[in-house]
Amino acid sequence: MHWVEPYIAAYGSIALFIIIYFESFGAPVPGETLLIAASLLAQQGELSLPVMLLAVFLGAILGDSTGYLIGHFGGRKILIRFGPYIKLTPERLEQFEKLFEKYGSGIVITARFFAILRQLNGIMAGALKMHWLKFVSANIIGAALWTLVWGAGPYFFSALFKKLL
Incomplete structure (x- = not known):
């Protein structure tokens, strides 16, 4: 982690915004x-x-929302065209849509905490036709929790970890 600290110290919060947005x-x-x-x-x-x-x-929030828009306006076509290469048949796509319809908010909130899922979260929600307002509210909750856990957590608990080491 020492290799990233100079970059963050030099470019600050704007760099974090840009990196988190793209991720x-x-x-x-x-x-x-x-x-x-x-x-x-x-x-x-x-x-x-x-x-x-x-x-x-x-x-x-803005990064996931951009992903949602990409998925909403183009992701479904890509899933239909290239899905069979990864065994994503139209039937499975329909199952995923039903899953997002039923558990979409929970999926969006918890996906934020898992690499790869975090990156594909918005795109999949958009491609699978998750309702925009449902997505936005889940996105805000997930982003807030993730930011607090990984942003504020180390800030407040690092002294405790130092004592344990």
Whole structure:
């Protein structure tokens, strides 16, 4: 984690916003790692914790929303065209749609905490026709929880971990 700290210290919360934004709609970047490093830098006084948390929260919401729009306007066509290559038949796609219809909010909230799912979350919700308002509310809740766990958690609990080591 030491390799990322100089970049975060140099570019601050705007860099975190951009990285989390791109990670949230599919780019394979180490957002969670950067968030933990930023939290520890905030504890050392090199970043403002409230500004950093706000930047990460907004980046997560806007990134997932961009992914939703990509999925909504183009993802379904891609799933239908290339789905058979990964054994995603029209029947399975229909099953996933029903799953998102029934459990979509929970899926969106919890997917934020798992790599790869975090990156595909918005795109899949859009492609599987999850209602926009349902998605936005779940996205806000998931982004808030994720930001607090990985952004504020290390800030407040790192002293406890130091004592244990």
